[in-house]
Each structure stands twice: as C-alpha cells, then as structure tokens.
Amino acid sequence: MSDLSYKVIVGLEIHVQLATRTKMFCGCALSFGEEANSRVCPVCLGMPGSLPVMNKQAVEYAMLAALALHCEVASFTKWDRKSYYYPDLPKNYQISQYDLPLGSGGYIEIPLEGGRTKRIRLIRAHLEEDAGKNLHTAGSFSQVDLNRAGTPLLEIVTEPDMNSAAEVRALAVELQRIVRYLGVSEADMQKGHMRFEPNINLLIERAGLQFRTPIVEVKNLNSFRALERSVAYETQRQLDVFLETGITMQMGNKSTRGWNDADETTVLQREKEEAHDYRYFPDPDLVPVTTTPEWLDEIRSRLCELPVARQMRYVGEYGLSDYDAGVLTAERATAEFFEQTVVAGADPKRVCNLLTQAGLKLANERGCDMSALGIAPAAVANLAQMADAGTVSATAASTILQAMTETGKAPELLAEEMNLVQTSDAGELERIVDQVLAENVQAVEDVVSGGKKSKKARGFLLGQVIQKTKGQANPKVVSEILDRKLS
C-alpha cells in the first residue's frame, strides 16, 4: 500500500438564480415561501396556447456574469426545448440553451492560501428556466407547487479542474462573491439561489499504474458545507471501494448519488447513467437573440473589479493580511466603501481595522451593507487619521464610529463631546509620569533591574499613567516618556 497515491478530480455544475424582478418567460414575480401556486400565470403553468416572452433583464444579467467569468459571449444565441416528463415541469419540456450557449469557455480564479490563486476553467454558461417543486407532504398523493417554475437560472459548467474539497468550496464561495458583486444574483443559499452538482472521481497511482474510479454525480447540494463534505466523503468512499473491488471507470458506469445531510454520507440514487434523450430542438415560440457589439459594450461597462483580484490587490498594494483582504472584499459595498476611505486619505491598515472590527459589526447588526450605515467615507477617513495621529485611541475610534452612525456628527466633534480626546501634551504627561514613578518605587526598581518582572512592571506603570488621565493619555507618548526616564 505504501506506493499508492491518489488525487480527487472534481467538475461542477452550478445553477445560479438570477435576481430579476420577474420570471424568465412571463411577468410573474419571483417568489420564495409564498403560498403554493400563488405566483403563476398561464405561461409558467404551461397552459395550452400560452407563449413565452423572453425577459431581457435575465439575458443582460447572464451576459454580465458571462463577461465577468471571462466567457466568450455568443453573438447569436437561441432557445431550445429540452424534453422530459416530470410532474414539476408543466410543459414537459424545459426552455434552455443547447448548442449555442450564451457563454462559452472562461474561467474563475479561486484564492488559495498565501495570496496565490488557481484558475478553474469553465465549459459553458447558459440560461434556462427552473422547474416547480413536487411536495410529498400529503398521504397517498403528491402535490406540485409551480411558484418556482420559470425562474431564470444561469447554469455554469466547469472543467474537472478542482482537486480537493477545499478547492471546490473555494470555487463555490468565489462564484457567490462574483454574482453578488455584479448584482445579478442574491446568491442566498438558504433560498436555494445556488445549487451544486459535483462530478467526482479519483486518479489513483499504484505500482506505476494509473487507475480512474467511476464518476459519481452528487445531486442538488445547496450549501457550501454539504458541497465540501460530499466531495470529502466521496474521496474516501471511492478510495475504499477501489481498494476493495478494483473497479475502474468505464462507459456507462457513472452513477448518481444523493447527499444525506443528517449523517453526512452520499447515497446511491441511480446505478447507471440512464441514456437520456432530451430531443433538443429550437423553440419555435421564441426568436433567437443577437448580441450586438454595442449591446455587449453597454453590458461590459457595468463590470467591476472582481473580488479575487481586489483581494490580491489589497494584500499586495496595502499590505493587508489574506484574512482581512478576504473580509473586506466579501461584499462589493464593503470593498467600495473601504477604497473610498483610502482615497480620502485613510491609512489602509488603520481603516481596515476600524471597518472589520466596528463597521461590519454595525452593518451586520442592522442587516444592511456598509454604504447604508449613514456615514461618509471621508468622515471615516478623518477618524482613521485621528487614530493614527494619536488624537483618539483605537478603542475610542470604534466607539466614535458607532456614534457617527447614530448621530451623523463629525468624528472631531464626537471625540470632544464624548471626552475621548487623548492627551499628548508632553509637559503635562511628564508631570504625571513623575508622580507615578514616585508612587511606585518597587515597580521602577523591577523595570530598571531588567529581570523577569521588568516587562510586567513597565506595563503596570503605563497603566497607572493612563488611569490618572482617565484614559485620555496617548499611550505612545507616555511610553516614550517612560522609556526615557527609566533607561
């Protein structure tokens, strides 16, 4: 066994629900958690004689996403009918895109540790309508809720370029960040806005020979956790099965498994890939879409710097940690706010601390994004500069930030009002330091002797000075005076 090595190979199919106001081919509002069959009309019910009309906003969102994912956007695309019978599919065909997807090729850069990235190639990105939901709540029969039927979905298919559960998760998280940045999807996992279907197998090397395990597709995962765990579980399971049976990938032995969230295992759904014949053909009810260069340019103008690029830039340009850069770029609003404060003159690291420690907490509490906190980036930059200059302490700055969101007052004014201005008057502080030193002879001795207790004693003296000034002494200045006097 010692000469065995393996790597997992994963490709993903991802469905992203677009944040349009209405459905893909009718005027019904998108919905979540509404009364069953209350957001439906003859078109999304597939009533005889009804006809679909394309939602232009959905196409533009898909174009924007395709551009951001570096896809080639088709200059001519069309709608195809994909035929299969299922009770949640009212027409018994789904309107999708077959041989001319809106986006082809492309890639997503996923962040790895240490500021590195990995490029995951995409095969295609196309638009389609969602099906309804079959409900199995009643006794001897099932019910169908068609509120979701006709919801616009962007289906993204990757190449099998991921080689660990962590990479798969990173891709999913990155895609979520991208579509949220672009505003094309809310990408709310709880609402099923992103659904994943990984195709997983292993490449095993043993005694100089290579083996590939049969591909498993895990259906309908709707959380990052389930996605990551299912890949990890499948990796181990496929290895175990291979070691036990030696079965390798062959034509027709791809299987489909479901995810059991309770015991975190995958369960077999279909042993063999069924030979589906979807009988695709162009939908005669819809006209093809020509994406003119002018239209594409207009959409391109709505693009922004993607989160991973931004994150890398924050690390490289501003010297932020991976973690902080990741936090700041998770939401477009946070990143843009951060950059505006930097432009207004704030030190990136200082304002990063302010925003990640106080700003985001406030935004979270209030369920809004940074730009809706009611504070101007320029004012936050001022506050950061005050903290840098020692006019206020870091803790005081956080307190002032919160007060700014509540009162709308300028940070200078609040610092005064709240008595948070630090004393940096060297003469005044020197007098207090002398007083403290005189009152604490033992501690002074400990510091001067330089023994084990030295550091602790120095901290104690510093604390005494701060306390005497009721917290308004600038620790930096006090520290300098102490150093001078005790050296």
Add this chain to the structure above:
Amino acid sequence: MSLDELTAIDLRERIAARQVSSTEAVHAAFEQIDRAEPTVGAFISLFRDEAFARAQEIDRRLAAGEPVGALAGVPVAVKDNLCTRFGATTCGSRILENFHAPYEATVIRRLLDAGAVIIGKTNLDEFAMGSSTENSGLKKTVNPWDTERVPGGSSGGSATAVAARLCSIALGSDTGGSIRQPASFCGVVGLKPTYGRVSRYGLVAYGSSLDQIGPLAQTVTDAALMLSVIAGHDPADSTSVDERTAPVADYVARLDEPVGGLRVGIAPAFNAGADESVRSALDAAIEVYCGAGADVVEIELPHIDYAIAAYYVIATAEASSNLARFDGVHYGYRTPNPADYVEVYSKSREEAFGQEVKRRIMLGTYALSSGYYDAYYLKALKVRNLIRNDFVKAFERCDAILMPVAPTTAFKIGEKTDDPLKMYLSDIYTIAVNLAGIPGLSIPCGLDPAGLPIGLQILTPAFSEDKLVRIARMFEAATEWHTKKPAIVG
C-alpha cells in the same frame, strides 16, 4: 331576417345604422342553427344565452350612442382551439373535453373589443391534425353541400358554419391548409395570413412555426374586414411581427381598387396533379384575370415536391413537443386509477388522444430523437429554406401565384381514413405555403360535375395581404361563384 341575406360587413353597417338589431341577427343565426346544425354538426359548443345577452348589450350601446367596434353585433363562430374565458376549449380532443381556459386568446380579445358576438366554438380535427375533420374526438361534421362528404379540415366546423350560414363569419387556424382547404370544400373564402401577421397567443399550438389564425368568410370583403380586426403585433407572441417592419393596413379601404399591371404566375407541371374539374376551373380563373388585363407568366417551384415530406417532419416534431403538456397532471383528462405517476402520463395520453394525434406524436418524437435529428429535422429545415427561396424567386417574376387549393373537391366520409398517406397527399397544394410563411387565400371558382365547390388558391409575398385581398376581390367582382350556396341554406 336571415344571415343569408347579408354579408358580415353589410350586417355590421345595418346594425350600426340601427336598421337591424344585433339581437335580430343573433336570433337569425340560432334559427338557422336550430334548423341545420343537427344535420351538419359544425359546433362543439354554442353560447345561446351569452350571445343574446351580448347582442342586447351592443344594441343598448348603439341606442345610447356609445362607440362600437368594426364587428359590432355580428354573430361570429371560432374554432375550438382558440382559448376563451367562457365555455370549454376542447381542441376536438377528449383530453381537453372539459378544459376551461383561465385566459383568452389575443384574437378572441380583439373580436370582443370589435363588438363581435361569439355564438359558438366549431369542430375540428383533434388538435387541428387532419384534412377532413374526421379526426375530431368529440363530434362529426359533414359538408353542407353533400352530407355524405367531409367538410375538409381541420377548420371543417368553421367552414361549414359559414357555408350553412350558421354565423356571419368565422375564425379558423391553418398549419398546412386547414383554413384554405375546408373553405374550398365548402365554397367559402378562407385566408391564411403571413406567419407573424396575427398573434398566436391563445391558439393551442400544433406546429408552432406554421400555425396561423385567419378568417373563413362569405366574401373577400368579409375576410379583409376580419383580418383588419385580428392582425397586428402582440407583445405576448414573440413571433408576431413588429408593425414598423410590416405595417397593418385597413384591408377593406382599397379593396375594390384593381391591381394594375398584374402578373399572375402559374406552375403548370405542379398543377397537373389535380383532378380534371379542378384544372378546368383553374384555367377558367386564369382567363378571368387575363380578361382583367393581367399577364400570365410560367414559374417554377423546383423543390415543391419535397414539401409534404418536410412538413410532416417539422409539424410533427413541433407537435410532439407541444402536446407533451397534456399529461393528466396539471389539467385535462386524467386516467382514473394510475398505479404510479408514470401511468398518469402513459394511460391518460393513451386513453384520451386519438389515433392520428398519436401517430403524429410518434412521428415527431422519432424525428427529434438522438441520432435521427440531422437526418430528419435538420434536413427538413433545409428543405423548408429551399422552398421559401423558391417562392421568393417566383415572386420576382409575378405578383401572385394561382394554383388549386386541393387536388379534388370534397371527398366521401371514410374514403381516406384508413390510408393516412393518401390523406396527407391531399394537402399537396397548401402545405408549401405554410413552410414558406407566405399568405394564401382560397376563393370559390367553380363547381364540379357533382355540384361540389372548387377553390382557387391565390398566393402573394409575405406581408402583402393588402394586395392579396385586392387581387382576390378582382376575381370575385368578375364572377358569381361566391354567390352559390348549398341547398341547406334554404
């Protein structure tokens, strides 16, 4: 009064002038229905009470001096594959026998806005699949000229209703000749507009890229009037044409203005396949145009022999997909005791679809199947393009093409039901027009030795309906054939 005395446009004018009331007109319609409908069987449903209520409302509005539309008070029949909010929309199928649409077709909305009184919905071949109305799963309709013969199809009910004067004017739908052929068999005018001219929203689809709604009428003028009411862009139908590209005209306004310097095209080799009586009527019709100063040019339609084959691939492929929704799950007939959900599908469809519908679903499913798509569907689309180009080329040399509507006059009931291919071949003259998407009109042009009506088919380029009706009107003005009526009219 009797509906036989007045065309729809005359009736509309008398009603508007309050010389005749809508109530009287509707009364006349139902009097004739009570007399002749038991014999001909044109209607699947009749709305007697609703029609009188609506007629009274129109009369009230006229009395009050309120504005009314272009068909105010006129009794109209519509094919039962057009969705209405009132009554059932059956498509002549047991699977939709009790289906009540929760919405209405755009053409129905336009009819009602124009003040029309819809008196009933007419029989058809199930889902408009057929050429004789014998494929209806619900009703038998006979030809008013000879009750042993078929009325043609699939709009056989509408053609019969107009020919027997059970209504003033009717709507049908035409996928491969389903307006023009029954119009020919029943001696009335039938007009299939250009694909995209009339909204298909609410027309239960058979072959979506071929289907088009149009009028069946006593005269060209009535057909033009109805077209003016129903034509135009509809945001609910993406395939309905933008009026900036193809403006809708008032088709009645210039109707009596003959087309000067008219060149009519004929394809003698193609026409040779028709019966002797049909060919002589066509020749006589060409003479009529010559007499009106037209030049005759010979044209070629080199790919037209492939039209039927291409049509039965494209139409059935689309139908197999369009009819997939009739599954017993969401609406319509559901098998009473399914073992599982797959049986809801298979048994509901098996029990409620008729033989011809099943045949076409099978054909279309086969044509779209993996491995056959290129050989059938894709090739048929190529043929379709060639045929479309044939017509474009032909129209470079002429303004209108004249040809038979059907190779024969109305055939006997049961004559072709055992031989589907024979039935399909009877559509030889009408099918290519749907593939090309161009408008076509059928107008009475003679009677065969048995006294059965013969139709003349006139074709013009896409979106030239204004010219088409004027050219047809030239023929009508010079002949008396449109005044011939079956004995049942009385």
